[in-house]
Amino acid sequence: MSPFAAQAVDTARLALLPLRVEHAEEMAAVLSDPALHTFIGGTPHTPQALRSRYQRLAAGSPDPAVSWLNWVIRLRDEDCLTGTVQATIGPSGHGPTAEIAWVVGTPWQGRGIASEAARGLVDWLDGQAVRTVLAHIHPEHPASAAVATAAGLTPTGEWHDGEIRWRRGHARARASAQP
């Protein structure tokens, strides 16, 4: 069994809810803009394809030492889903290390939602004693760099698949990617 499991996290405006297969239909609409994939690759999923993906994510990492944690971001006042955050937690020489990422649907961008969600996620990880947090950010993606900064990460000089590694804490990472 994975050592970590996603729990609900509340921030001022948002509820981060552990991702469930039932979220796929609403999320397929939230994530339907092809522009969301400029930096993360791929294309938008149909509801059915997203359901299959969420089933794979819910089944968890094949490596029992690695935890795949995923949340949908609910904007409480508008009672709608707006995006996702994720953390892939694996062991490192300095305790557990999380690699985090975020996506916010185009209609909800520019309202501080990704920054608030990423801060909530990093605070939650801190409460789980996961103090080393990484993100990989394309050098020409200032919005994502601003989100990482808001979450307390700073850029390192390290590159990973054409992206810059950002880090909070000091340990070196080992975390396998989610599908």
Ligand SMILES: CC(C)(COP(=O)(O)OP(=O)(O)OC[C@H]1O[C@@H](n2cnc3c(N)ncnc32)[C@H](O)[C@@H]1OP(=O)(O)O)[C@@H](O)C(=O)NCCC(=O)NCCS
């Ligand atoms: C990156 C992303 C999550 C940002 O979502 P968001 O909810 O709009 O982010 P926020 O509203 O919290 O804004 C974050 C910052 O980016 C800035 N920003 C937003 N769009 C920008 C743009 N096009 N150019 C420059 N800065 C921009 C905001 O002003 C804000 O900066 P500030 O904190 O200094 O005011 C969203 O654009 C996205 O999902 N992109 C596609 C997926 C992706 O690339 N994910 C990153 C993988 S790590």
